[in-house]
Structures are given as C-alpha cells and as structure tokens.
Amino acid sequence: MTTLALEAEAARRFQAFLASLPSASATRIHVLCDSDCDGLPAGALLVRALGLAGYPHVTIEPKRKGESAWSPEVIERLKARNPEALFVLDLGSRADALLPGVPTLLIDHHLPGGTPPGSELITGYGTEPTPTTGLLVYWCLRVLIAEEQRKALLWLAALSILSDLGDKAPFAELAEARTLWPTGPMRDAVSLLNAPRRTANADATEALQTLLIAVNPKQISKGELPQSTALLAAKEEVAVALAAAKKAAPKFSRKYRETLGADLVALRMDTPCQVHPLVAQTWRGRFRDSIVMGVNFGFRPGYVHFSARGPKGVNVIQFLRAHAPAGADQGYGNGHDQASGGAVPVASWNAFAEDLGFGPELQLASPDPAA
Ligand SMILES: [Mn+2]
Incomplete structure (x- = not known):
C-alpha cells in the first residue's frame, strides 16, 4: 500500500469505528497507549482531538513497567474502568481478547500478531516508509476535527516521527512541522519525554500530562510546565544508568x-x-x-x-x-x-x-x- 492509500484507508476506518459508537456525548472512551514518545503523542493527539470534537468522557493511561496491553494486570485495570469503547495505541496486536464486547480499535505499526475478537486494527506495518503510530493517528484526525485545529497539533505527530525514525524520516508531515516549529526544541522534547519510561519505576504519567497541555514543543524543551521537574529528574536518572551500562565490554x-x-x-x-x-x-x-x-x-x-x-x-x-x-x-x-x-x-x-x-x-x- 502507498502512503497516500494508507492515509485514506486509516481515516476511513477510524471514522467508521467512531460512527459505530452510540453517541459522542454518551460514550465513555478509554485510551491505552505505549509509554514512549510515539505512543504518548499518539494518545495525546487522539484525546485532544476527541475533546475538540465534543467527546467529553475520554480517559487515557500509558502502559506501566514491563506491561503489554494483554498483561493480566492491565486487563484488570481496563475492566475496573469499564469503558464503552477502547483505543489501544502503539502496543502491538495479538489475537487474544482484551475487553470482550467492548468496541476496540488498535492503531499500531509493529509486526501484526492478530486482532482480538470483535476489534479492529489499523496498521502501518508493511507500508514503506512505515509510519509511526503518532502519524497514523494524525492521519485519522482529518475526519474528526477542522484542518486548522489538526495543523496546530502537527508537532505531536512530528515528535513521534523524530522519536521512532529520526530526523531523516521521509514524511511530508515532518518537513512541514519543521517549517512551523524549530527542530532543536522538538528533539529536546523527545529526549525529555522518553526519559520517564526508562527510569526504574517507568511511570510515564507526567510525560503524557505534558503532551496533553503543551501548546508547542518549546514549552516542553524549556521546562516551562508543571511536570518539567519530573521529566528533568527522569532524564538525569537515565543518564547515570546509561553511562554505567556503556562501559561494558562487548x-x-x-x-x-x-x-x-x-x-x-x-x-x-x-x-x-x-x-x-x-x-x-x-x-x-x-x-x-x-x-x-x-x-x-x-x-x-x-x-x-x-x-x-x-x-x-x-x-x-x-x-x-x-x-x-x-x-x-x-x-x-x-x-x-x-x-x-x-x-x-x-x-x-x-x-x-x-x-x-x-x-x-x-x-x-x-x-x-x-x-
Ligand atoms: Mn511506535
């Protein structure tokens, strides 16, 4: 599939999924995302756009240390939350059930391993170049919010590309984002946002909060947000661990x-x-x-x-x-x-x-x- 065909297909299936839900105002939607700087911006993009589109009951959580979407403790948390619709972002795909009976949409770009019964998978795997999950979500949003609103969130998709694929990734969205926001602060933001999930406790909640409220990447890179202290501390913890680990002889x-x-x-x-x-x-x-x-x-x-x-x-x-x-x-x-x-x-x-x-x-x- 070409990039353009995938973009259209993702948006179409995303729209069909939303259309199948009872109603925007009544549906309690939960989002489970990966804790890295692809899964987090993917989740933030989705939650912010759903908010703009008038979905008031949307919650989100990143995965925790050592978890997959199918870990028993994750399924227990999801069950306790009892959502009416579930999104699973950047966490792979398997044929095993997640929340049977709950409409579920997986958006991902890793090697697909099946689809849980009754759920749908939008995958970027197999398309060259393979998009990030953040970019897949960004493509989906064109059927949910006005183009102007979506454009204001483009930097979130760009962070996901920089994080997973680097600054040479051949996506028009990255090139466009770089004309609107300088690359340096975006790169610095990626490095800060990827730190918490690499710490000993691997709690990415604050990184996610940052992405839910920031209006541009500079607010993150400059440390201007309430969560900035936690992100900096995480970065320091990881830097110390990495310096020690790098000394090992091959x-x-x-x-x-x-x-x-x-x-x-x-x-x-x-x-x-x-x-x-x-x-x-x-x-x-x-x-x-x-x-x-x-x-x-x-x-x-x-x-x-x-x-x-x-x-x-x-x-x-x-x-x-x-x-x-x-x-x-x-x-x-x-x-x-x-x-x-x-x-x-x-x-x-x-x-x-x-x-x-x-x-x-x-x-x-x-x-x-x-x-
Ligand atoms: Mn990813």
Whole structure:
C-alpha cells in the first residue's frame, strides 16, 4: 500500500469505528497507549482531538513497567474502568481478547500478531516508509476535527516521527512541522519525554500530562510546565544508568556468521532502568554488520530483558523466533524486522545464551528464579 492509500484507508476506518459508537456525548472512551514518545503523542493527539470534537468522557493511561496491553494486570485495570469503547495505541496486536464486547480499535505499526475478537486494527506495518503510530493517528484526525485545529497539533505527530525514525524520516508531515516549529526544541522534547519510561519505576504519567497541555514543543524543551521537574529528574536518572551500562565490554558470537550473514555482539548490564535498547543502539555504530544485543539482568526480577538491533537485510525477528527460549512470552521476538528483543525467564537464560553462541561471560551465576 502507498502512503497516500494508507492515509485514506486509516481515516476511513477510524471514522467508521467512531460512527459505530452510540453517541459522542454518551460514550465513555478509554485510551491505552505505549509509554514512549510515539505512543504518548499518539494518545495525546487522539484525546485532544476527541475533546475538540465534543467527546467529553475520554480517559487515557500509558502502559506501566514491563506491561503489554494483554498483561493480566492491565486487563484488570481496563475492566475496573469499564469503558464503552477502547483505543489501544502503539502496543502491538495479538489475537487474544482484551475487553470482550467492548468496541476496540488498535492503531499500531509493529509486526501484526492478530486482532482480538470483535476489534479492529489499523496498521502501518508493511507500508514503506512505515509510519509511526503518532502519524497514523494524525492521519485519522482529518475526519474528526477542522484542518486548522489538526495543523496546530502537527508537532505531536512530528515528535513521534523524530522519536521512532529520526530526523531523516521521509514524511511530508515532518518537513512541514519543521517549517512551523524549530527542530532543536522538538528533539529536546523527545529526549525529555522518553526519559520517564526508562527510569526504574517507568511511570510515564507526567510525560503524557505534558503532551496533553503543551501548546508547542518549546514549552516542553524549556521546562516551562508543571511536570518539567519530573521529566528533568527522569532524564538525569537515565543518564547515570546509561553511562554505567556503556562501559561494558562487548562479547561476541560468530556461530551464525554463515547461516545468518551476521555475527552477534552482546553488551551485558545490570540496571532497573530501561537502557538496554539505548546501549544496543549506541554500539550498532561500531558493529554495523552485526546483530547488537543490549542484555539487562537487572531490569525486572525473574527475567533477563534484551534488545537487539540488526543491519538491513538481516531479519532479527525471524532469527529470534527461530531461537525462542523456553517460557518466552508473546512479547518475545516482536517489533520491527531490524529492531526486536524480549524478556527471557532467568531459568531459560543460560541455555538461550549458549544456543546463541555466547560463552560463560553471558551466563547467569544463579539461574534459579528462587535464588
Ligand atoms: Mn511506535
């Protein structure tokens, strides 16, 4: 599908979904979004536009640490909230039920894994270039609010593009946003907004609040909002954790050089902060032809979390799925072809690391979860 066709299709299906709800003023709508600077702006765009369009009963929450949309604790929270319609943004897609009987629309751009019964999925996956979830939502909004109102929110879509794809992403919306708001403050805002979800407690509530009230990216980058102190503190916490994690020496596996066309490089760390994707990303510059893995033993008790980045032409998702460890959950081996990862139960880690071709330097000393 071309970008233009996807844009029209997304807007059409979004409109049909809203039209199927009882009525604007009566429907209690809840939005669940990812906690990164794609999911958060996607959620803020949707909530702000629904507000402008006269939907008064709209609530929103970002996912919390280690959660997916399908985690039992998330389903419990959603049930307790008892919404009449549900949006799930930037959190992937699966065939498992979320809230049976509640009209649900998933908007996402990761590899689709199915659609919950009775719900709909708008996906950007498979379209080149792949749009962010924030941009998909922005496209949808053209059927909900006036063009002038939508244009005033364009910077939110631009933040999602800068965060997920960087400033060279070939989207007209990014180019247009850069003529209206300077790139520097947008980049700084992205870095602040991505900090809270990487901290030890991973609470992105304040980052989301910021996006719900700010009128431009400068208010965020300049720290002029009530939530700014919390964002700055989060950034500092993550910077300290990242500096320590970056000092790890890379470990190598050449086991799959022939069959995969790439070596594996692992960086080992032990921190409650979600810096393993950043470490993988950082070292990718040094090992351009390898799959680089940031491996974190301290992120969440009972699990080893890792993030893998691969070169173009090497399908990281396929490789990980072919080597799925025992007890891998449904979050394992998802994401994008060149960026994936997973959480491996500590009891399965050592066998997994050995299968990947790593030596004792990647083994856990006490793989017993009770230890
Ligand atoms: Mn995203």
